[in-house]
Amino acid sequence: MTTPTTFRAWRTRLTPAPWPAALGDALWGALLGVLFALPPLAALAPLPLAALHRRLAHSAGGPQAFRSAFWFALGFFTVHLAWLPRSMADVLGPLGGVLTVLVLPAAALCWAAPLALTRVVFGPRTLLALPLAWVGLEALRTLGPLAFPWGFPGSALIPTPLAQLASLGGAPLLTLLVTGTASVLAGLGGYRAPALLGTLAVWSAGLGWGLWITPGTVPTPRTALLMQGGIDPRRKAQGRTQEELQVYLGLTQGALRQGPADLVVWPETASPLPPSDPAVLPALQRLRIPLVVGAPGDVPGQARNSAYGVDGAVTGRQDKRVLVPFGERLPFASVLGGLYAPVLGGLGMSGYTTVTPGSALNVLPLRSLRAGVSICYESVFARLSRQAVRAGATVLVVISNDAWFGRGAGAEQHFQLGRLRAIETRRFLLRAGNDGVSAVIDPWGRVGFRAPRGERGAYRAAFDVREGQTLYTRYGDWVVWGSALALLLLLSALTRAPWRARPDPILPMPPSRRPAERSSDLMVRLVSG
Structure with a gap:
């Protein structure tokens, strides 16, 4: 006897299998790279970043958070730095182009590790901590022998009047605005209208101030x-x-x-x-x-x-x-000198001199x-x-x-x-x-x-020449130090009051009590709240 096929069974057959989570994360990152390449649309950068923030906040733990952040970052840097291997191949030959490809996973690792650590340390307060962690992360990317601050989130605002905020807090203030907006979007829900309205007010005030402070003409004698x-x-x-x-x-x-x-x-x-x-x-x-x-x-x-x-x-x-x-x-030439020698020889740069x-x-x-x-x-x-x-x-x-x-x-x-x-x-x-x-x-x-x-x-x-000092010139990276202090205070609050005892202000329930969310579901949730 043939069992009749129900509507639910047909729907299950016709519904395509969801794509791998890593692919979804990488596509969101690639979208961010595309937005960066289109200045009129770059201000939409909080949208793909919101997908990343939501994935991190809903991840089951550090390893899953690391994988999501890594694939997102790899997708972004693959698009944003697509010119790098090609340019180096033109200058150094095919071997130079191939070696330069290694920059992409290295840059992705520099994003993924700190973001995953933020998820581990701050648990259900991840969305609150992420914008502050981004500020510190991007400050660290400007230091040390591997300093490479390309593609920081706040650079999305350079083509907009919001860039004038840099005279107050430099690039870190722009990054805080972009990533803070991403966290608000990632946590949207029925009772989060005040957060959304507050963010909209900040953007409106920033835009208005940027337009107001920019003069029409400037003397250039x-x-x-x-x-x-x-x-x-x-x-x-x-x-x-x-x-x-x-x-x-x-x-x-x-x-x-x-x-x-x-x-x-x-x-x-x-x-x-x-x-x-x-x-x-x-x-x-x-x-x-x-x-x-x-x-x-x-x-x-x-x-x-x-x-x-x-x-x-x-x-x-x-x-x-x-x-x-x-x-x-x-x-690290003192340690890796034996590795550099054959590579430089293969590139025809045996006579390389360090500046x-x-x-x-x-x-x-x-x-x-x-x-x-x-x-x-x-x-x-x-x-x-x-x-x-x-x-x-x-x-x-x-x-x-x-x-x-x-x-x-x-x-x-x-x-x-x-x-x-x-x-x-x-x-x-x-x-x-x-x-x-x-x-x-x-x-x-x-x-x-x-x-x-x-x-x-x-x-x-x-x-022309100018004198005087902006707030940023006087006080430098006050946004970075303020973000570090805020992270410490948030960590102290978590230590004193375990997160399981209190409802989270962003997430409806702790991530341990809800299934991990796939990247393919994020667009619907971001749009519908």
Whole structure:
């Protein structure tokens, strides 16, 4: 006798099996990477982050939380850093491209481990702790020999008026806003309307304040000449020549014949010899104009990447202090030297020389200007520009050689991250790159001038000097320290009153009492609350 098929049985047959949780997590992370690549949509970053926060809060424990965070981060960095292996393959060959792929899981691990630890330590208060933990996590990513603060959550707000909040609390305040919003969305429910309304009020106030504080026009009575030599970096790697110096001298002389200027900026490593060298200084003196020149350091026996102020004589030198991991220095070389040697040989870089980092801050005096200089990679580290302004810098200068990035998104990401330095300090930022991005950014992060990428030329752009200090310049990373204190207070509260004795303010019930939630269910729950 045939058993009749019920409707429920048919529905079970027709319903597709849910996709693996790891795939769902990775897709949410990839969505975040796509949003970062589309500036008008980047402010939607809290949505995919909310999916991650909900997964972490509902995970059964540390291992599951780690897996969710890792696959999410891997999906994000695979999209956000897709340019990196391709660019390095163009410069270092196929082996270089393959080795660079290892950056993706390493970056994902830097997100996954602290986020999973937050879940373990704070249990059902995970959604409350996550925004504070993100702030600390991103602060740690700016420190140490492997510092790589690419893709921090707050950078999603750079294209929006909310970026003006950086003048109050720097990038950490933007990250706190984005990740805090993600936690509110992840915990939405029938009795959480006040949290949602409060978050909406914060966003509205931030947007309104950002629009109100940004002036329509800014006086720009001074003129800068930004030099863009367009020299292939692979030629430089094969050996420096005086021809490079002649390129920049010719560009500068031609631009000065068309009109005067207040400052000339040459990019990173523009000159093959330091300006203090007798073969270079007389030629710079004949220009009779203040210059910032990227060149090798003039410390005997040391390879340094430096910027010089020149105005008739050398007025100062700023050595690069934060070096590119694996590019200008080999992290933990004293321990891993035996591993590096065959890899460098395979890349054709047996003669690799580690750059000596600078240790001192030197604001370069150039007549009525005082330039705080960041060299290439340093422009993504807020503390350096803040230190320069506190030391008296009236204008920020970034010299770079983004030709190493190739034509991928890396150079653009580098440029966008550097825009925050102008907002944080309320200074004009002059940027000169070997093949771009060469630009002038005003104290509110607006791009007043931008040269075409990849073209050799001398570009005339307007700017001004400014004084005074923002709240962020005065007090620095107060958001980071405040978040650390808040985490300690939350941990203390959990220790005094076990979480099982009290209902959680975010989650309807402790995660141990509810089944783990799959990524495929999250969109419905986020939308429906």
